[in-house]
Amino acid sequence: MDYDVLVVGAGPVGLMLATELGLAGIRAVVVERRSEPDTAPKAAGINTASAEIFERRGLLPAIEAARGPLPFQGERNRAPFAGHFGGIQVPAAAVDEQDPLLRGRGPGWYLPVEQVEVERVLGRRAAELGVEIRRGVDVTGFDEDDDGVTVHLRGGGDLRAAWLVGCDGGRSLVRRQAGFDFPGTDPTITVRQATGTVHGAELLGQGWQYTTTGLYVYGPRPGWIRTVELDGPPVDREAPVTASEMDASLRRVSGLDVHVTDVADGGTRFTDHARQASTYRRGRVLLCGDAAHVHSPFSGQGLNLGLGDAVNLGWKLAATVRGWAPERLLDTYVSERHPIGADVLDWTRAQVAAMRGDAYSSALRAVVTDFLGTRDGATLYAKRISGLGQRYDLGGGHPLVGALMPKLQLDDGSRLADHARGGQALLADFVGNDELAVLAKAYGTRLKLVRGSAEGSGLSGLLVRPDGFVAWASDAGGTDGLETTLTRWLGAPAGTATTRR
Incomplete structure (x- = not known):
């Protein structure tokens, strides 16, 4: 193999995936047909969930350095609107910032930064991690076999990789050639x-x-x-x-x-065409970002949805390459991200329905405007567009399981997010439970133990996956269910892992 993973497309999603693979030491290459980054106006901001991705990887200061003006001004750290739904402005003052999902994560659920600036930050980081980025390289096709994928380049020459990921946008060549279904609704605007x-x-x-x-x-x-x-x-x-x-x-x-x-x-x-691949994986070929789903960008969902795909896929694909992935781990990329994508497509379709100029849409718009002006309506909207309302069905009885990790300050002055920069899973011990240290040691570099108190959290322990989602949590000081959860997401302890496809 020339590479473990070949990523087609050096947009923000492809580069985000590249940084995740680079953190895990995976031999990855990104190929991009454009010789230079595209500077045309595209996405103009990231939501809170995406900002926290960059925070966990130590990249948020670089992103914030490139920030632009907030929409329709107001103070620099606060806009008068939380965003818009089909052009209906949602008043920021109506949002309940003490809602459990939003508390400590505002004000504002949107960081104004141009997509090209996001690409620059991620491109620099991917290169620092040793990921090769080849620009001006056009993929013309590929052949897949049981062991890998041979990718053909315009002008001759092939590259061989164990896995191929299409991050090549809404007109994805990878998606078309691999034969993915792409059902959806046609454009009307x-x-x-x-x-x-x-x-x-x-x-x-x-x-x-x-x-x-x-x-x-x-x-x-x-x-x-x-x-x-x-x-x-x-x-x-x-x-x-x-x-x-x-x-x-x-x-x-x-x-x-x-x-x-x-x-x-x-x-x-x-346009408002909205389509989604029926699956994001066929054999050794995977789709990520707009290659997997397209929709109108109303409410700024597209870039953020793609970044979420990339961080979900990155550690799972790296674990599969490394050979320690538990059985069917890679399949959870599809089972977790596909419903999130379908939900976003419907969110954008609903906005177009409220935009039309007929009497029915005007009546609908009036009802939605009233709802979004209420405390409950504006708060629901903020949770949706911030990305903080997204969660996975991971089982378990604790309310944090399946949600994004909480923002916690530790007694040594560090934040829990600061300990996620290496891309490992985190096992946080807030009460000095030696059982957690023993379990963490058994997993070697796959799992990082974090010890310290987090006053006011009410938590005794927390297991956070590499993508920032909580897999296990305890308030009582015990370890019930933790070993099973570790095996589910991190496989067998070090020294006993087997390769899974």
């Missing part, structure tokens, strides 16, 4: 976005604006424009977005005498 020079911008309202022909939003940064037209998908999604196209679209939707005279760094189009 066209959204255009660009940064340009807008004459008459003072006439445009702040925030999302509904009109008889669609929606538009101007800002939060100067010159940033997005229009939504409800008359079907574009004829050509690949053609460059020109100033004249943005000008015509903005005037059609707004009905105002405004003019776009230039577009900087290109623009983008997208």
Whole structure:
């Protein structure tokens, strides 16, 4: 084998996966057809769950250094809106920040940072970890056998890897060639976005604006424009977005005498088509991010969903390569992430349903606006778009099991997240239980023991998977169920592991 894992696509998802594999010492390579990162406007922020991914890996300071302005301003650390649902602004003041899922994780559930900046941070980290990133390399196809995958490159030459992961976007060649089904709903709208020079911008309202022909939003940064037209998908999604196209679209939707005279760094189009692969794995080929699911980016879900896929897959694939993965561990990537993806697709479809200009959608929009203005409605929205409401069905009776690890400060001044930088699972002992130390030692470098008190947590012990999700928790000081849980997620203790596919 040339590599253990070959990742196709050097967007944020492919690079996030690469850093996770690099942390585990896996021989990985990322191939990308573009010679340089794409600077066209795309995702403009990450949610709380994604920020905590970067925090656990020690990358949050670099991400925060690249942050931009908050949407529609307000103070730098707080925006007046928690976000929007189909253009309906959700008031931040209505969110219950003392909700158990949100407490200590705000204010704000969105860190404004451009996708290209996320890619730069992850690209640097992947290179530091020894992951090879090859740009200007176009994959034309591949052949799979029982032992691995042979990937063919344009211009000749092959690369051989034990596993192939398609992180190559919504038009994924990997998905198509491997024969994954990709069912879903067809596009009905066209959204255009660009940064340009807008004459008459003072006439445009702040925030999302509904009109008889669609929606538009101007800002939060100067010159940033997005229009939504409800008359079907574009004829050509690949053609460059020109100033004249943005000008015509903005005037059609707004009905105002405004003019776009230039577009900087290109623009983008997208639609509301929503599709999801029926599975994310076929043999030695896996899908991650937009290659596995596509949808409109309303409420900023796409980038965050893909990052969640990558951290879920990374440690499981690394464990499989290393040979210590318990049976069917890799299959849990699909069973855990597929329902999350399906839920996000429906979340975006519902927003489009509320956007339409007919009487039914207008009535629905009025009801949803009332609901999102209440404390319960705004709090539910914040839990959804922050990613903190996502959880896996991992069994176990403790309410933390299956949820993201809590934000805990230890008595030595460190945070529990600080101990996750190496990418291992964490076994936290908050009461000095020597049984936990014995169990941790048996797993060697797969499991890191963290000892110290966490005042006010009420916890005596906690097992956190490498992706940050809680697999076991105890309030009572015992170890009931811990050995079974360790075997389920980390396999047999060191020295007795067997290779699993």
